[in-house]
Amino acid sequence: MLSFMLKRIAQLIPVFIGATLLVYFLVFATPGNPIDALSGGKPMSDATRSALEAQYNLDKPFWVQYGLYLKNLVTFDLGTSFSGQEVSALLGRAFPVTARLAILALLIEGVFGVIFGVIAGMRKGKWFDSTILVASLIVIAVPTFVLGFVLQFVIGVKLEWVKPTVSGAATWGELFLPALVLGLVSLAYVVRLTRTSVIENKSADFVRTATAKGLSRNRVVSVHILRNSLIPVVTFLGADLGSLMGGAIVTEGIFNVPGVGHLLYQAIQKGETPTVVAIVGVLVIIFVVANLIVDMLYALLDPRIRYA
Amino acid sequence: MPENQNFNPEDGLPISKVRAGKVSKYKIEHFVAPLDETPLQAVDSVKETGKPLSMWAEAWRSLRKQPLFIISAVLILAVIVVAAFPQLFSSQDPTYCALENSNEPGRAGHIMGFNLQGCDIYARVIYGTRASLLVGIFTTLIVVVVGGALGALAGFYGGWIDAILARLGDIFFALPLILGAIIVMQLPAFRDNRSVWTVIVTLAIFGWPQLARITRGAVIEARDADYVKASRALGLSRFHSLVKHVIPNSLAPIIVVATVNLGVYIVAEATLSFLGVGLPPDVMSWGNDISLAQQQLRSNPMMLMWPALFLSVTVLSFIMLGDAVRDALDPKARKGA
Amino acid sequence: MRYSHASKAVVLSAALALTLSACGGGSTDSAGGEGDGSYVVTANTTEPQNGLLPANTNEVGGGRVMDLLFTGLVSYDAKGAPVNELAESIETTDSQNYTIKIKSGETFSDGSPVTAASFVDAWNFGAAAKNAQLNSYFFESIKGFDKVNAEKSTEDKMEGLKVVDDTTFTVELSQPESDFPLRLGYTAFMPLPEAAFEDPKAFGEKPVGNGPYKLTEWNHDVNLKMDVNENYDGPRKAANGGIDFKVYQSTDSAYQDLVSGNLDVLDQIPPSQLASYQSDLGDRSVNSPYAGNATITIPGYLDHFKQDEEGNLRRAAISRAIDRQLIIDKVYQGGKVIAKDFTAPVIEGYDDSLPGSEVLAFDADEAKKLWAEADKISEWDSGDEFSIGYNVDGAGNKEYVEAVVNQLKNNLGINATAKSFSSFKELRAKVTSYTMTGGFRTGWQADYPSLYNFLGPLFGTGAGSNDGKYSSKEFDDALAKGLAATDAAEGAKIFNQAQEILFKDLPAIPLWYQAVQGGWSENVSNVEFGWNGVPIYNEITGK
DSSP: OHHHHHHHHHHHHHHHHHHHHHHHHHHSSSSSSSHHHTTTTTOOOOHHHEEEEHTTTSSHHHHHHHHHHHHHHHOOOOOOOOTBBBHHHHHHHHHHHHHHHHHHHHHHHHHHHHHHHHHHTTTTTTEEEEEEHHHHHHHHSSOOHHHHHHHIIIIISSSOOOOOOOOTTTTTTTTTTHHHHHHHHHHHHHHHHHHHHHHHHHTTTHHHHHTTOOHHHHIIIIIIIIHHHHHHHHHHHHHHHHHHHHSHHHHHHTTOOSSHHHHHHHHHTTTTTHHHHHHHHHHHHHHHHHHHHHHHHHHHTTTTOOOO | OOOHHHHHHTTTGGGGGGGHHHHHHSGGGGGGOOOSSSSHHHHOOOOOOOHHHHHHHHHHHHHHTTTHHHHHHHHHHHHHHHHHHHTTOOSSOOOOOOOTTOOOOOBBBBTTTTTTSSSHHHHHHHHHHHHHHHHHHHHHHHHHHHHHHHHHHHHHOOHHHHHHHHHHHHHHSSHHHHHOOOOOOOOSSHHTTSSSHHHHHHHHHHHHHHHHHHHHHHHHHHHSSSHHHHHHTTTOHHHHIIIIIIHHTTHHHHHHHHHHHHHHHHHHHHHHHHHHSSSOOTTTHHHHHHHHHHGGGTTOOOOHHHHHHHHHHHHHHHHHHHHHHHHHHHHHHHHHH | OOOOOOOSSSSSSSOOOOOOOOOEEEEEEESSSBTTOOOOOEEEEEEOOOSGGGGOOOSSHHHHHHHOOOOOOOOOOOOOOOOEEEEEEEEEEESSEEEEESSSSSSOOOBBBOOHHHHHHHHHHHHHHGGGGGGGGGGGTTTTHHHHTTTTTTOOOOEEEEEEEETEEEEEBBOOTTTHHTTTGGGGGGOOOOOHHOHHHHHHHSEEEEEEEEEEEEEEETTTEEETTTTOOOOTSSSSSEEEEEEEEOOOHHHHHHTTSOSSEEEEOGGGTTTTHHHHTSSSSSEEEEEEEEEEOOOTTTTTSSSHHHHHHHHHHHHHHHHHHHHHHHSSSSSEOOSSSHHHHHHTTTOOTTGGGGGGOOOHHHHHHHHHHHHSSSSSTTOEEEEEETTTTTTTTHHHHHHHHHHHHHHOOOOHHHHHHSSSHHHHHHTTTTOOSEEEEEEEOOOOSHHHHHHHHSSSOOOTTTOOOOOOOOHHHHHHHHOOOSSSSHHHHHHHHHHHHHHHHOOOEEEEEEEEEEEEEETTOOOBOOSSSOBOOOOOOOO
């Protein structure tokens, strides 16, 4: 098991280099010159322009730029943004906020998704199942920005239960509503995955055996059916964690959460390579680690699964 | 009905060690526990080597009798007809937009009213069906085929194949869709021929890792099942047991994710349009109209409601179809029904 | 990959970096009004894009902070007229050589004195190419600019600037420019204390200024807290106890905070609320025009749109085929003012009925006629496409460009399309390399309140923002003449005559003047917006 984990962690190195190289190239290849975004369409003399290009290494060929980036990376220098801030400081502020948001969203998805999914699965075709289906359809067909806007308006502005936007501190309590909005689409996936697995497993032999042995219905559902139904759910959640962290652009915008999504979007639009690359680099690490955890959970949920 | 339970040799073993549910799912189980079936069928299975055929055939036999399947099939057919012949359903020109009609409510000939630009909402929804359906179905298909195949290989063979494919997936996962889509759409082949297909390919490029991951998990779960071991013991090659036994037993989560994805892709197309790299401006789509509705949410909620409703019905019919197919593939559920 | 349902809720101000300077309020007596003078006002802003150095701040987020933080020789009142701040006098006899005297005894908030050298050093720093300041082009009129702002130049002293004594310096321009004193209220011309030049980057994080406020805290992406600067004694004295700028990613979220009382002042109602803000806010809102406009540029290098008779006819036809008022009413809910010229109405010298301006009036029949006349010169193939480009990362661009395109389709019967670009920088890259294949959206925000600022940088031959490659000897001569005029009113008259040439050639098609829709909470009063659309923060009081 330990060697399996070490092997996976060792894989991080090529993955990290591959991802940063790819992203560095993608930002390099985006159309337009970052200096145009900086100047905002106002005139700029050629001399000022070339001084700026030199300052951000934009005047050098791609391989030189990337080489310089890697060289600085070794000394933990992630570069500076156009606004003159250390990228490491930007990440240090944004990632904890987004991490809280993503973890909350993941918890909401996981807990409610599994509970709703189990009930829907156990009572297939009954009213609860149908209600959940309709709710899932709404979540899928009505985009996040609309749902987020409506929830913010109703709960934040009309009912005044919470403030409509998140403060700079972005506490767990403030992030609950944004996390709910962020997790809704994934919640639909989790409900349907759980429901299907439960339906598949509830008529399985081991369930009948357990029931026949006289175990209580609760125990049969929670231990025997649920445990055997969780592999697809865990897989989905593991893959979703990273998406939640990088893809929260819309939710962060609605609730003014000072997180990674906003930072990433702005950096892409401005062509601010060091920021984009650093964010993606961290995201890749999160993905690899999340998948490692998921694989560990497989073995826990199904002891037949073994890792060398 | 539950006779196989009584004869199952594994009955009574600690449940945590045995996924008996998987064992009894398909005909092939009979290699392991031939006692529980009628002799005729057992003999049939032994004679043929292409067992899955009979599984699919049986699934189809049960499927076509299911009301869920019939309803969903009719709905999907209806949507396809609308997509193919929109002019049969609307006499209005969806590209004629006069600002004088901006946000006007419905009236004769324009039952759903007008959007901000003064275009007929109903006509746009009808004519938007084609692009949306193409994006939804084909993106899902490509993602299922590519992601499913790579995920199955990674999960089944493990080792370095898994390491490479899974890590490749990690990299793609971490790439922001925004950045990737902008770049992909700049490739000359894409930039100069912007169409539904470029959108499909772009979405698929960034969509496959998710399904690969789901498939990989399901395959890992199924690959160590006893019926797989048994099939190997009976001399089936690894690849054959993957295709014939492991994949059919891993389909349920794939179907679920794929059917939900269908709707998500249709909406995601709007994301690309929002980024300026989506469908060409003269092609209508639900996703685009839904995204346009955002600004008008308070003044003209109809702009959101109609395309969202059509989208919901389409997704609903595919989810029902998915459920029906899954039920049909699961012999226990079939017997229980 | 999970797709986010991305939307226009994500509004970028970054890509639309606007050059604005907050203005000075004229009346100091409002400070003594009945309001609560110790109330700390919360207001929306965007994260400043650069360190807070005067010559490096060229967008609204940083601009509004800088203008409270610093005070220059002059500031602008609500109407855009310059008011002396630190300037004792600005004198010239030939519009080319200026002698500037500043008030003595003024200090920065850290106690260091404001002298003539504070200005000269700051301007030299801003102009030198080696410092790579975004606003360096503001100093291009000063003699010696071309030397310090040459490629790889290490010089940083312009010969046109000379310190005479502690309170006097002289400026020599390379040519007569009568509106030079008007520019001196712009952020780029603010003075800097000596400490700034030792480590400009560190100074940009913790700037020390001489304006009505001082910056006490800057939590990036969250807020900027400004305290009253007790040392300040000018026309813009604070009537409140400080300003807490909250950073918002979108005006949509700021609006929800405003409605629920968590924000005091919002300087821009989001497009999604334009139809309802008046009922939400009642008399706590304002719709006031400011010095900016929106235009469509159809570059003269396109086939059929060359700077010749055919091109002029086609551009005029397109201009007359656009029902501007209808778009303002339907798309903006009345939140813009129909354009009558190339400048903006809040500018001194503005004239709404210049000869030739009827080409901006909607007339579908006339439009068809003009188009048909152009067809006689060279046939427009019915399969030809006419596109208007826009960047999707600016809120509302898509809506108005599509509305214009639909009107061209309906009124001219041509195949018009709206062409989207993924970002401002992508659009600008195409525009500045002169490789556009159609028209595109343009617009201008005044840097300082002057007609010339709307004309020279945009339509002068070879000018920095001349996106359509327009070139007219006649127009250039008129501009030079206007600049050389010693009297501002006389200059304005000549600039307006220059505009008559533009009406014939239409290097850009004016659509409308910008107006700001702002709102405020029940906690504050006395909220007014200046000539440039920025709230006059120092005059706001608590209730």
